[in-house]
Amino acid sequence: MGETATSEPTGPSRTAIDTALRSIMSDVLALDPEQVAEFDGDTGLFGHLPELDSMAVATLLTEMEDRLDIIIEDDDVDGEMLETYGALLAFAEAKVIEG
Amino acid sequence: MFLEWPAPLPDGGTSMEMAVSTARKANPYLLIIPPLFDEANRMRAQLVLMMRTLQDLGVTSVMPDLPGTNESLQPQAAQTLSAWRAAVISATEHFGVSRALFVRSACALGTGAVPAFHYASHDPAKLLRAMVRAQSLAEKEAGNHRSPSEILDGARASGGTIAGWQIGPAMAQQLCETQTDQSDGVTPIAQEEIGGRALWLSSEGGIDEKQAKALAAVVAKEAGAL
Numbered sequence: 001m002g003e004t005a006t007s008e009p010t011g012p013s014r015t016a017i018d019t020a021l022r023s024i025m026s027d028v029l030a031l032d033p034e035q036v037a038e039f040d041g042d043t044g045l046f047g048h049l050p051e052l053d054s055m056a057v058a059t060l061l062t063e064m065e066d067r068l069d070i071i072i073e074d075d076d077v078d079g080e081m082l083e084t085y086g087a088l089l090a091f092a093e094a095k096v097i098e099g
Numbered sequence: 100m101f102l103e104w105p106a107p108l109p110d111g112g113t114s115m116e117m118a119v120s121t122a123r124k125a126n127p128y129l130l131i132i133p134p135l136f137d138e139a140n141r142m143r144a145q146l147v148l149m150m151r152t153l154q155d156l157g158v159t160s161v162m163p164d165l166p167g168t169n170e171s172l173q174p175q176a177a178q179t180l181s182a183w184r185a186a187v188i189s190a191t192e193h194f195g196v197s198r199a200l201f202v203r204s205a206c207a208l209g210t211g212a213v214p215a216f217h218y219a220s221h222d223p224a225k226l227l228r229a230m231v232r233a234q235s236l237a238e239k240e241a242g243n244h245r246s247p248s249e250i251l252d253g254a255r256a257s258g259g260t261i262a263g264w265q266i267g268p269a270m271a272q273q274l275c276e277t278q279t280d281q282s283d284g285v286t287p288i289a290q291e292e293i294g295g296r297a298l299w300l301s302s303e304g305g306i307d308e309k310q311a312k313a314l315a316a317v318v319a320k321e322a323g324a325l
Contacts, residue, residue: 030301051302054240055137055262058233059300062225074235074246 017068017092024063025085028056041086046079057082070095106166107189108173109182117170118194121150122159126195128322129153129160130213132187134203134299135226136264139168141304142202148306152315158322160200163190176258176265180223180273184208200318203299206279214284216318219297227251227274230262237262251275288317 012020026036029051046052052060061072072095081091100123106116120127133139133146150160165186166173191199191212199215201208206220228247231254235247245253253259254271266274281287290297293313298304319325 024300027297027300030296030303030305053302054236055229055233056302057236058229058231058262061232062229063300066225074248077232077236 012068012096014093017096018089020067021064021089021092024060024067028060028063039085041084041089043085044083045085045088046082052082064092064095068092068096068099070099102161104163104190104193106163106186107182108166109177109179114166114171114173116164116166116173118161118163118190119147119150120159120161120194121154122161122194125159126197127159127161128197129158129318130187130191130194130196130199131160131162132165132199132201132205132208133162134205134221135223136204136230137262138203138226138299141299141301143169144304145298145306145311146202148308149311149314152308152311153318156315156319156324158315158319158324160318161190161194161196163194165190174265176267176270179267179269180207180277184210188212198318198321206281207277209280209285211280211282211284214286216286216288216321217279217281218288218293218314219290219299220279220281220287222279223274223277227261227271230264233262234260286321288314292317 022036025031026033029049046057061077064070065072081087100120102118102120103115104118105113108114131146133142146162150162153160164171165183167175167178187208188210197213199213200218201215202218203221204223204226206217207223209215209217231247231250234250235245238244250261254261254266255268258267258271293310295307295310298307316325
């Protein structure tokens with residue numbers, strides 16, 4: 001995606017991160033963009049979406065690293081960050097700021 | 100139609116491997132090398148659809164199995180990227196193709212033997228990183244947890260099963276280190292040019308006619324068919 005940290009001195013905006021994350025979810029879970037557009041902060045992910053198995057989670061994290069230009073450490077990955085869309089978005093935002 | 104071709108093996112032998120081809124008499128124009136590991140399964144139907152779309156435009160193509168992939172009976176654990184690159188050179192000569200299309204991580208198998216398209220090029224190290232992560236998460240669920248770095252270190256030392264694939268130590272090492280050569284004779288094709296969902300990312304894969312047409316059009320234009 002075009003929204004990389006290098007394009008703006010302050011890094012991608014919250015909206016840009018949200019857009020990138022929804023696009024990744026659509027690709028990894030093979031869902032229509034319209035379906036993913038309906039995700040809100042409380043939408044359950046791991047344990048709620050049958051498509052989200054271990055391979056899908058691994059692909060999701062690796063795509064997030066690629067498209068958001070962040071590094072996700074082994075220790076960062078826990079059940080909490082994957083529980084809801086809101087939690088995952090908050091995690092991504094924190095990583096981008098940290099980045 | 101299905102053909103057989105003699106693929107070189109890492110130990111110096113030869114193995115008859117399958118290839119799917121749309122060329123009836125003359126040499127196929129395009130050699131297609133699908134992505135590595137899981138992404139090959141996810142993309143196979145789409146790539147076959149793209150081959151048919153190309154055929155409708157008058158451009159023939161062939162997609163060979165490399166040893167240890169798809170229908171091959173060769174052991175996965177014995178394969179390496181360097182041996183696969185040698186197999187790609189053999190296939191290029193055997194089929195007498197004019198162009199090659201490498202998809203995703205297979206771009207690392209680019210040989211420079213013929214001008215090539217690199218479609219949505221992806222670093223093999225990143226692919227391995229996702230596979231190692233998946234293996235770690237699956238082991239966590241099974242209650243026998245190793246961290247991704249422990250799994251990777253183990254694979255580099257003595258090989259192992261990573262996300263369902265038998266990876267030998269030399270393969271693990273090469274996946275970590277191999278850089279994709281984007282130099283002379285390479286035409287990169289970004290997914291943004293093709294549009295639509297990145298089909299290789301979802302476990303279901305799926306097919307997309309619009310994407311098949313867009314990719315076929317890039318190749319056909321180069322072949323002078325459009």
